[in-house]
Amino acid sequence: MSFGAIFTALMALLLLGYYTGRKRSISLSDKRNQRLHSLPQHYGYLIAFWSSVPALLILLFWSVLESSVINSAIVAQLPAQLQQLSADELELLINEIINLSHSGVAIGDDVKRHAVFYYNALIEFSDWVKSVIVFVLAFIGMFIALAFVKPEMKARNLVERLIRWFMIGCASIAVLTTIGIIFSVIFESIIFFKAVNVFDFLFGTHWSPQEAIREDQVGGSGSFGALPLFVGTLLISFVALVIAVPLGLMSAIYLSEYSSPRFRLFAKPVLEMLAGIPTVVYGFFAAITVAPFIRDLGESLGLSLSSESALAAGIVMGVMIIPFVSSLSDDVISAVPQAMRDGSYAMGATKSETIKQVIIPAALPGIVSGVLLAASRAIGETMIVVMAAGLSANLTFNPLEAVTTVTVQMVALLTGDQEFDSTKTLAAFALGLGLFLTTLVLNIISLYVVRKYREQYD
Amino acid sequence: MISNTKKIKNKLAKRYAKEKRFQIYGLGAIVISIAFLLSLLINISTTGFPAFQQTYINIDVDIDSKLLNLDGKYSEQALFSANYRKVINQSLKTLFPGVEDRRQKRALRQLISKSARYQLRDFVMNNPDTINTKQSLWFLARDDVDVFMKGSIDRSLPESDRRLKNFQLVWIDKLLTENRLEKRFNINFFTQGDSREPEQAGIKGAMIGSLLTMLVTVLLSFPIGVSAAIYLEEFAPKNNRWVDIIEININNLAAVPSIVFGLLGLAVFIGFFGVPRSIPLIGGLVLTLMTLPTIIISSRAALKAVPPSIREAALGLGASRVQTTFHHVVPAAMPGILTGTIIGMAQALGETAPLLMIGMVAFIADVPQGITDPSTVLPVQIYLWSDSPERAFTERTSAAIMVLLGFLIVMNLLATIMRRKFEKKR
Amino acid sequence: MINTHKREEFDIEINQTVGKPFIKDAKFSTRNVDVFYGEKQAIFDANIDIGKNQIIAMIGPSGCGKSTFLRCLNRMNDTIQDCHISGDIRLDGEDIYQKQQDPVLLRARVGMVFQKPNPFPKSIYDNVAYGAKLHGLASSKIELDELVEKSLTRAGLFKEVKDSLHKPGTGLSGGQQQRLCIARTIAIDPEVILMDEPTSALDPIATAVIEELMISLSKKYTIAIVTHSMQQAARVSQRTAYFHLGYLVEVNDTNTVFTNPEHRLTENYITGRFG
């Protein structure tokens, strides 16, 4: 039986379990003239669970492991000289066998045909065993659970315990993700730092992963001084914040304090649209329109600008993060209680005085956290810079020059057809680690700042 | 001593001037932001609109079985592998007799899309009785012709700076006078996969890829995210080490750059589990992990906004914790949860960087059939096309952006409508 | 520690509750109940009986532990993380904090009405029917309809809402909402109704209506109410308990408490003197 068929059958069992469980609880309660501890459907849920979920888990587990077990079994029965092949070649071979099996056409040499035959037999056997185990488990689960049904059984509590464990599992995925992130960058980075000195990486001012500068450089084919990348990242982020903070904050203030409801109804979603536009679109816009425009503008002012200046990317990125600042600020400003405003107006303050002296200070923690969020967005932002900033790693603070960023280099290093464990690929993971840590630190700072302000005025 | 009132009066004019200035700054900020948005939208749509049209060239084709190399066998196999190129070249020659120069001959062939032969093949295979007849057929024009037709090539430029040479222009003028050039709605754009030839390139592959990826994402992230949010908000014990760790993690993940999730997918799913690259399943998994924090955080906010009095009311009536949560709290929070989810999905739909990492950037011309077929997605398609130098790709990039934005707008509308509906029900 | 506390803060000793804390035929009786929030003790050694079909009022300055004590009686304090209770609380002679006692069942027997009217965001009908559905009290739609009507009638709300049973409960006025909450509570036919400042969110007219209702309900139910308004306590209750900084200072007939209390702290509070 195929996966789909078994799955469908299990779902049917689930429904069956629900109804029998329900029915049995009701009839037992009638027969013994005893009040049910829980509602009938709780008994139903319980039976439904035991009659399908364990079987389902086995099914999934089996399906995940099946292919690798079968593959290794096939490899094991291949002639010895074939087993000597490299992993890649073996994989190709196995793929070929599987494809042959699927196509059902008996072509190829004897070894392959034999392998295909063997493969088919294995698959058949596996299917058979899988179906038997799954269904036996499902029925055992159902009958044992049914046998346990008694009016005084605390079915609701049991069901609720199951639900709770499921939810704990879901919540824990966040931790797994973080562990996954750390593990996926840390191992590769360690290998990378075996090849490239950590300090060279952090403080080296020359980034050119393509060519070797020193002949004796071990394992590497270029130099990996990431400082220009980080400086470039910060430069572009800084430009972005210079654009976004005043525009976002003032927009938020105008919208929440001054604008008429109708204007607000129109302007707020329009501003929020800025955040909804995919970054790749901004990138395209920056590359195709803004960068040439700025270059032309610079030329007309007598400045010579690269068409991939940090300024262009920064401006567009700034526009992109305006809503992060304005939306969050708007929320916190609106959350400042009307009483606060009334208090100030009643003292004879004008609107702007009220805003500047009462509302902004009250909303400051929220505004700061909005700005920090925007900053971490800017630092981690990829597509705009990939498309609008250059690849040349200049160590400069001049926004008119072309710079490159961490994320740009990561993309550049990983989207080629390099081998998975070349130093260049590994460098990307090291950059990823650096990026992860930078935003982590920024995050912690923002939390700390917010908490400190909160403590003071709340 | 002057009276208070007088003191206050003296300062008033200055204070009001400040007030006025402040207000102007605020309005200015909004105007600038909106102006930027508008210029972006206008720019994209003016470049993108032409892509919805495509130039076709009319040629009288002499479907000669000899030229086709058919040898009288009209089997499907034979028709499939017949030499249609020759037929088309011959027809072009008849249309423009006197083109002898090899360079010019090649230029002549390049008026018409490389795909013309497939077009012809499909035509002949569908109508085998047309063999050995003359047919007047419309073929896709080459991108250069197309671009010229849309007015983006300036005749006045010196010939060397132009994609079309002078003699090509003459031919085009001739075709024009004979009404053999025509712009039609570019249906291919929506029904074809990617292609190296701009005039053939379509977004169907990317759209289906996006759809499959989103399907995986929403099926995983919604239940998991909402369950996690419910657990953390309603059940998690306070002052529990594990819960604290989970919370810190979620908050942190929300701010982790998306490209890092790409690294995660690359290292864990592809590197460790050995799942193939470029498939929507992996894309969906990565995007799930990326959107989970968004969904969890907004769902928690929605749950938190449910007044505790509702919980107390249900508990006071003898409902259990789980019943209280699922009967009252979650329904009340549903609008917020759904909006959060849709926003998360919209984010995922527009996301590019992590997908680049897991290889969805590969050139894939076929439309994917399932979540394990290699595919690309809309934003990545946009990225790919934006990298291509041809003017026609620029056009198509903008058009693809318009399609993507269209989807996003629909999703946001959906979020608003859903929220309204739920709020009314309450 | 308790001793020094007494000396320093009160000048007067609160060794034990004065008045008549114990009665025959008690519905609830608590003995030596201490309640802690983490390290902080909120209730000190409370001993009191609550009589059947009576209204007992709990009064006292803000933060004296009235709500805390009330919420001990149906274990609503279980939902507060670090709240610990020691001592003995019996409902009809049965320890409600023993292991086998399921708080969910207990709360079905001991209903609660809260300070702010908190109808569910559902229809009026569903609000009242919710508890019955939860506990499987009605076996058919007709039975449920009857139950809803009976409960609403008993809560004095039926006439006002009979044409809008399927409109949302949140659309009612504050006083109606509070009566809806009461109807919802009596729909599961509890034995005791606890009310924590049930009228403090209402205007005087709605308050008066609810007070009437409480008095009429007290014929069938045992009612314990926490109130900030001494006058309300005086109006509706038969017995009054006065709490002070976590101590149960005096329990007495309401008439006695309001014209001639035994404890000086009670007198001070009642007459608005410095505590």
Next chain:
Amino acid sequence: MINTHKREEFDIEINQTVGKPFIKDAKFSTRNVDVFYGEKQAIFDANIDIGKNQIIAMIGPSGCGKSTFLRCLNRMNDTIQDCHISGDIRLDGEDIYQKQQDPVLLRARVGMVFQKPNPFPKSIYDNVAYGAKLHGLASSKIELDELVEKSLTRAGLFKEVKDSLHKPGTGLSGGQQQRLCIARTIAIDPEVILMDEPTSALDPIATAVIEELMISLSKKYTIAIVTHSMQQAARVSQRTAYFHLGYLVEVNDTNTVFTNPEHRLTENYITGRFG
């Protein structure tokens, strides 16, 4: 429309305010004041004088327009979108709604204290100094310090906070916060203080303290307070105005209103009868 309204709803006519709405030496006087929220009229033809250095209390059932009327007096209603006012309101004989009248200046002369204490999220010092800085009332730091101390002292708060002047005002207790708000208001030395249910968010002890304060402030300031508590009106005010569905029904000496009101609606409200 008004006429039918009167007939149907009251049985009794409210043609004009009974009692003694007008006095000599008035600080505020309003004549024929109508207030509308959009289409809806919230105040009908209010005529009343508010005496100098007196406390006048405004009472009435919920929604009768007390707050609306109070907020007319310092044009706080200006901040509400669709609120229109017609009629004549004079402060010291000067029309406060005339074109030249600057609301900022007016509000500096007519201070307001709100229902919920709303200190700014600043230090206690800055809260009190806020108005003075705003209007440039103090020319030096020393002067400002003095002003803050004086205002806090007059609000009866200085002793309690003198060691924590630079701690946040939001850290104070409710009653202290409300006194801080009063201090903040008197720091700009207004002529009139309006208070909209200033103690309804406070516990009885804090309430008593504020009431004392009001009485002592009334020696220097003219005070108008809105209150839901009839007893509070009786306790603090010299004159009482009773509002009913937007009409100013009766204005009289407080003692008269509470023992022997002239209008039957007033009597009904005071004694808790059906309106």
Next chain:
Amino acid sequence: METQQHISRQYNQELESVKSKVLKMGGMVEDQVEKSISALIEQNSELAKEVAESDYKINKIEVEIDESCAQLIAKRQPAAGDLRLIIAIIKVITDLERIGDEAEKIGRYTQKLTSMKDEVNMYAELSRLGDKVITILRDALDAFARMDVEQAIRIAGTDRQIDEEFERVSRILVTHMMENPRNIKTMLHVIWCARALERIGDHAQNVCEYVVYLVKGQDVRHMELE
């Protein structure tokens, strides 16, 4: 004032119950006074004894009403009309109790008189005074029950007639005493009775004054009612 109901039915009931208790007390007092007068005039020692021994009931009901009023004030924060009612009640019942005391006194003196066996045919003279006193008392209670200010003012005016009647009776009694010094002690008892009757009239006038206070809110005690 009575047309409108309190929002709190309980409050209404409590007020009504106090009022009806006062009326009941009034009835009892009236009854006592009537009985004491007939006992005096008819020299019925049985009846006199009954009157003298029933006074405790009136005392009891006074304490009861006082208690209820205190409860009402504590519970309901009465204001305006309700407050005046309660204060008037507190005052009125003191007067009613005193009237009861006077009736008791008459009863006691009558008992003594019957035992003295002195022939002092003065009792007829007292009957006019008695009639007048009963009338004024009954009218006063009536005015109170109906909250009738007009009647109350009118009645209060008639107290002067009683005083005059008392003067007349006491003059006659003095003459009698002078004529029969041996009977002085008996006569003195008769005079005490007359005096008690006159006091009842005064107390009835007080009740009327409280009715005016109750309805009008004006305190008209110690003033000339007009």
Next chain:
Amino acid sequence: METQQHISRQYNQELESVKSKVLKMGGMVEDQVEKSISALIEQNSELAKEVAESDYKINKIEVEIDESCAQLIAKRQPAAGDLRLIIAIIKVITDLERIGDEAEKIGRYTQKLTSMKDEVNMYAELSRLGDKVITILRDALDAFARMDVEQAIRIAGTDRQIDEEFERVSRILVTHMMENPRNIKTMLHVIWCARALERIGDHAQNVCEYVVYLVKGQDVRHMELE
């Protein structure tokens, strides 16, 4: 009970002011009684006139206090001790006012007596009664001022002595009347005075009973105090 202050200073002040008004009224009443007695005994017609004409002041202060009590109830919702205090005050001042009335009466009779010029050397006999009455009145007021239950109970017991003294005086007067029938009218006036003094004693006893109610919350009226 008086050690603790109300949270509301105003309330405290108002209560204190009512209490002090009551004490002032008590002082005035005591003064009147003293004056009336000396006028009677010394047959001082000037003083008698003064007494008779000053009663209106007491009446006025009674109305004032009643008014304040009504205000206090309306404003402050007194409970427990405060409530008992106010009710006791309302009751006490009725008694005080009556005492004032009795003093006025004595004043009036004294005026008449001085104008009669009958030589009835009975006034000395009255002085002991007068002393006793003044003592009990003073002590009662004192007990009220200090809320002293012990004293109140003790004093209430001494009223019986006054009744006995009155009996004694009236026996003597009756004897006198029998001896001098011509003086009967005069004697009757004297007897009215004695009677008034006796009533003052009764009222003083009432005051004591209210003190007990006030402090203990028990209504001891119409019971044997012990």
